[in-house]
Amino acid sequence: MPDPVLELRGVSVVRSGSWIVADVSLRVAAGERWVVIGPNGAGKSTVLSIASTRLWPSRGSVAVLGEEIGRVDARDLRRRVGDASAALAEAVHRGLTAAEVVVSAATGALAPWWDAYSDAERARAVDLLDLVGVSALADRTFGTLSTGERQRVLLARTLMPDPDLLLLDEPAAGLDLGAREDLLDRLTALAARDRPLAIVLVTHHLEEVPPGFGHALLLSRGRVVAAGRVDDVLADGPLSAAYGLPLRVSRDAGRHTARRA
Numbered sequence: 001m002p003d004p005v006l007e008l009r010g011v012s013v014v015r016s017g018s019w020i021v022a023d024v025s026l027r028v029a030a031g032e033r034w035v036v037i038g039p040n041g042a043g044k045s046t047v048l049s050i051a052s053t054r055l056w057p058s059r060g061s062v063a064v065l066g067e068e069i070g071r072v073d074a075r076d077l078r079r080r081v082g083d084a085s086a087a088l089a090e091a092v093h094r095g096l097t098a099a100e101v102v103v104s105a106a107t108g109a110l111a112p113w114w115d116a117y118s119d120a121e122r123a124r125a126v127d128l129l130d131l132v133g134v135s136a137l138a139d140r141t142f143g144t145l146s147t148g149e150r151q152r153v154l155l156a157r158t159l160m161p162d163p164d165l166l167l168l169d170e171p172a173a174g175l176d177l178g179a180r181e182d183l184l185d186r187l188t189a190l191a192a193r194d195r196p197l198a199i200v201l202v203t204h205h206l207e208e209v210p211p212g213f214g215h216a217l218l219l220s221r222g223r224v225v226a227a228g229r230v231d232d233v234l235a236d237g238p239l240s241a242a243y244g245l246p247l248r249v250s251r252d253a254g255r256h257t258a259r260r261a
């Protein structure tokens with residue numbers, strides 16, 4: 001069996017004296033697409049920060065792309081992992097152009113000021129903006145873009161280093177219906193590509209689980225409620241337990257919705 005691209009073993013995080021993540025294990029194989037779902041405060045972003053090596057767990061161990069965290073220089077590893085989150089969107093300098101936001105990921109930097117980029121890298125950045133449907137915005141500054149446009153630019157940025165693992169924290173948060181559906185189409189298309197790109201996508205909306213994502217990790221109060229095949233995890237029993245109310249899930253054309261039973 002090949003090494004998983006991501007493995008969390010009994011990971012726990014303590015903050016202000018309480019366990020915000022408790023004994024979470026997750027094994028993501030090459031090319032698998034996972035959603036991490038659960039109520040607000042369930043620990044989803046914390047789990048993703050651990051996976052991206054930005055946060056060190058209080059207990060447990062983590063391996064990313066076959067490397068035990070703690071034994072390798074995480075900076076090298078980070079270049080092979082694409083991640084995007086609201087925290088990243090906040091950190092991007094508003095005066096950078098969309099193309100600069102994307103190309104700077106070639107060296108793992110958040111701005112292009114310290115590095116030189118080849119023509120091929122600059123062309124790739126524009127191609128990736130095209131892939132997510134915003135190549136017309138290449139020269140616009142980040143600060144002038146709408147939330148939906150920023151999310152797409154950050155998605156293009158995650159792909160710049162041709163990563164083996166993508167970590168996306170609520171990429172559809174704050175988008176209107178049209179922008180959300182468009183982003184879901186892009187993610188579905190990414191998931192359908194031949195390249196075995198593993199994706200871990202955090203959401204707290206069932207409607208935002210893209211078709212083609214085969215696995216789910218359901219969290220509540222820092223603990224794993226269920227993990228495994230999407231159809232088993234995004235089901236009435238586990239979701240009702242995670243959200244603490246009776247829910248009924250329906251599926252249509254690969255999309256899920258939940259309502260109070």
Ligand SMILES: Nc1ncnc2c1ncn2[C@@H]1O[C@H](COP(=O)(O)OP(=O)(O)O)[C@@H](O)[C@H]1O
Binds near residue numbers: 016043045046
């Ligand atoms: N530095 C911190 N100190 C205390 N509590 C924290 C800290 N960071 C996060 N938390 C708490 O940990 C829980 C999980 O947070 P988070 O991972 O952001 O949840 P989610 O992404 O699922 O909404 C939340 O209850 C949050 O308030």
Ligand SMILES: [Mg+2]
Binds near residue numbers: 044045046
């Ligand atoms: Mg979160």
